[in-house]
Amino acid sequence: MGYVDQPYWNPFLETMSQRDLKRLQLAKFKRIFTWAYEKSKFHRSLYEKAGIKPEDIKSFEDIRRVPKVEKSMMRDIQRKDPFPYGDALCVPLDEVTEFRQTSGTTGQPVYQPDTWQDWEWWSESWSYVLWAQGYRPSTRVFLPFGYNVFVAFWAGHYAAEKIGCEVIPGGVLDTKARILKIQELRPTAMMATPSYILTMADTARKMGIDPASLTIERITCAGEPGASIPGTKKRMEEAWGAKVFDHSGATEIGAWSYECLEQPGGVHVNEAFFLLELEDLETGEIIEEPNKRGKIIITALDRIAQPCVRFDSKDIGMWDEKMCPCGRTFRLLKGGVIGRADDITKVKGVLLAPSAIEEVVRAIDGLGDEYEVIVEKEGDTDRISLKVELLPEMEGKKESILAKLKDELRLKTNLGYVIECVPFGTLPRYEGKAKRFKDLRKH
Amino acid sequence: MEQKIKALNKIIQTLKEQAELLSKEGADLPCVFRNSQRLLATIKMLELEVSDIANL
Secondary structure (H helix, E strand, O other), X not given: OOHHHOOOOOHHHHOOOHXXXXXXXXXXXXXXXXXXXXXXXXXXXXHHHHOOOHHHOOOHHHHOOOOOEOHHXXXXXXXXXXXXXXXXXXXXXXXXXXXXXXXXXOOOOOEEEEEHHHHHHHHHHHHHHHHHOOOOOOOEEEEOXXXXXXXXXXXXXXXXXXXXXXXEEOOOOOHHHHHHHHHHHOOOEEEEOHHHHHHHHHHHHHOOOXXXXXXXXXXXXXXXXXXXXXXXXXXXXXXXXXXXXXXXXXXXXXXXEEOOOOOOOEEEEOOOOEEEEEEEOOOOOEEOOOOOOEEEEEXXXXXXXXXXXXXXXXXXXXXXXXXXXXXXXXXXXXXXXXXXXOOOEEEOOEEEOHHHHHHHHHOOOOEEEEEEEEEXXXXXXXXXXXXXXXXXXXHHHHHHHHHHHHHHHHHHHOXXXXXXXXXXXXXXXXXXXXXXXXXXXXO | OHHHHHHHHHXXXXXXXXXXXXXXXXXXXXXXXXXXXXXXXXHHHHHHHHHHHHOO
């Protein structure tokens, strides 16, 4: 068997027993903890306050005593010496070769330094993603994203090169030009956010081009949870006539998960490169059992310039009870990242995860891809309104579609909505991360 | 499988020694030093993929 026929990027690690994976994680956690303790003033101070030294890490119970790092803590130390990263930097500044920053969706952006070794590690982690999704040297990949300070698909680009793919950077082009470039060069794979995949399909249709008639066979999505939301995935797959795969990662963490060719309804956690712990939202206990939602606490086991040790990602996930038929032993997170702890909000006294609304809207045939949710105060009570677009050819079925929408929303979210149907094409379209949920209440 | 991991690790360690030597000997030559540093970063990936298992 030649290497291209190998289903796994690394068969040793991806099929390793969970017992051995745990041994590997413990050994690697000790290594990165020691590194952070010895090289970063920020981490050392944090751990000294907690009374933990490297020699104390002997078990997973010891790991759970290690203080978590939150994004706000990283913001506090940054833009200080050594400028602009602050004292979590573990290497001399002249060893930093890469600058990226978070998108700032939840506040001031965090800067992320990486050495060349870290950047190799980024593309190595992404190679697991792409190989599992069927990328091979014969794949021609189109990357329709603005190459800039956000990590986005940068590492996907480098990983595709590492795998041996032919990579077409679709940088400073508008959406129409990107569609034409796809038509001209016939790439077979693409990477983008789910919002932009749908926007591109919409634009292609307006240009008189059926996106499914183009050559894209596989699409890797990141940046938003849509590729693991069944309704959104179906829309993308039907629009492009392609398989759509999810991947979750983050600037501060790395490329920590991926959906495989089996599309098992979730993502594999790369447990050789990352330690993912699920923390009960109320008790803070670590969740090992399946089907219980928890907050994702994650450690990048090999990242050195600015270590990511027990980072509180605020993402929500739950372990799947089943193992994947692909043969990988890396555990599955059911439904991928299913929400964010800081997105979950109370409306009319009911806990609401915005992704639940997307799940409903995108599963209803006849509605457009876009929607907008606004929560505001009306006197003392909350008012939640939802704007949707009806596909032009579905005008005759408007009443039944909206009635179905109302019922499904009530069923899935336990809330009543003020629903407005706006003309098709009038809601905002997004290239990067979409902002469809707007909470205008003053908290 | 264990044998294969050990054999691969042996080659990786030899490569690492050679790359470190190259980096040291070429420390005054930008073209040698920078390329050998990149080589070492790639070798590190091989260590993550193979040597870490060999050392378990």
